[in-house]
Amino acid sequence: MTLSAWLMLTATWAVVVFFTARFFAAVLRTPQRPQDDD
């Protein structure tokens, strides 16, 4: 693989992994808030 391909792959994977992990972790950490009628 060329250096530019590696750079593109690494940058894109980093962005995708960062946001997927960050948001999914937030979903796991945050329970749904209860409703008034619950």
Next chain:
Amino acid sequence: MSGRQEGWGTRVGLVLAVAGNAVGLGNFLRFPAQAAQNGGGAFLIPYLVSFLLMGIPLLWVEWAIGRHGGGLGHHSAPGQLASLGRYRWLKYVGVFGLFTNLCVAAYYCYLESWTLAYVWHSLIGTFEHVDPARFFPEYLGVTADSIFALPLGAFFFFALTLALNTWILSRGLVKGVELAAKIGMPLLFVFAAVLAVRALTLSPGEPGVVQSPLEGLNFVWQPRLGGLTDPTIWMAAAGQIFFTLSVGMGSIHCYASYVKQKQDIALNAATAGWMNEFVEVILGGSLLIPIATAYIGLAAVQEATAGGSGFSLGFLTLPTLFHNWGAFAPVAGAMWFGLLFFAGITSSLAMGQPILAFLEDEYGLPRRRAALGFGLSVFALGFVCVWLYPAGAFDEFDFWTGTFGLVVFALLEVIIFAWIFGMDRGWAEITRGADIRVPTFYRFVIRWITPLFILVVFVGALFQPMGRGWGAAFSQLFAGEGWPFAPESVIGRIFHVGDAAHSWFDAAGLPTRGMVVDLTRLLLLGVFLAIAVLVWNAWRRKGARR
């Protein structure tokens, strides 16, 4: 409306179900081919821009419409769209949210059944002695001299797949759809990760390996930055984002309608969207092309993906290539087609749920009867796709419902949300109970940029030029030679461009492919009108009850 209060069991279950809805066969078969053919690594720039300016905002809009409608007792698109304004026609825009789900499910369940059949044939070793390139047309019953096909094996797996979908849907949201997502999605991740590790560690010294799989990865990721000024690549990227997220269908609206009014939708939508990107960009980009490159070489892979689809590699080539993996071959084949099956079934369940919700909410049908109604309707429409597959009925379903219908619905819903419901109320709906801070500039994006992006995709579909070269097409237009409509563009299809001899009967008086194509379009129009009548009747009954 029924008085039931169905809801999701867990938040993770909801996110996995929505991510499963988005993750489909295209994540593994279409994305890598699209990226490789449209600028390589440079494709990811317009792709991610489209995701941020069209994909994510559209997800928020659909979740907001769904939760808003759900609060008023509407779990399907007609009622949800009707609740966005006082115009009577709004509910008929919602017809798209039932029509596309029903008709896409018809051909998609058939496609899904192929993956199930291939799991079976991988496990029993069929591909050890039968060439998949020969097996596939035989499996579908395609012959050179007939426009009809009634393949018993394919029909059996179609019926089995549909029965499985119907049974899961009949079990309800928590015990059916959510449980399927909680089982299917982790298995999909595991299967894809195992195959990706094996694929990327293949080396030229191993039996059958002719080239490093990293050459295939390079083919996908090598940035050709000159392509960034080519509108064709931007159109391809926007189209890929649009279709990978399963927006414009009405299924996200339906799933979101079971979220309670003060619970978050902003984080849930963003998580499901990014999870789809993880599967598509990281797992999808690391399987098909690297494995195929290792065994058949880059030149053959480039030729096989030239049309922007990896379908032939996935179904015709990979089953043979897995044989180089020795005793692991049946398992590898089962894992590959198994992950495609899980990607498929989590999507087809999402297509069924809005239909069930409509029948339950608006006609008071019990869930099991509603599920049966969905199953029988999909069976009838799917039979057309199976029987008339060689004549192109499957492709017509795919184009008019799974491509054109989605874009039309998405364009209309985002305009209705931003301009009729209004951005003030819309923004309040998106941000109510949000567990993340939604950047304020998305107010502007949803109002202006997202509709513009979808409009570009829509116009692109209408006027797609021959050879997909927009620059050359404009040059031809300005030279006074007219617009070179591609046969696969909307206008090209309507006017049968490239089919000068279009007729319903051949010289022997037998029906032709052209007849099947036209009658399939009439059938789809009839289905749309029939659903519109059902919607009209449901509202008439409500009016009478008041």
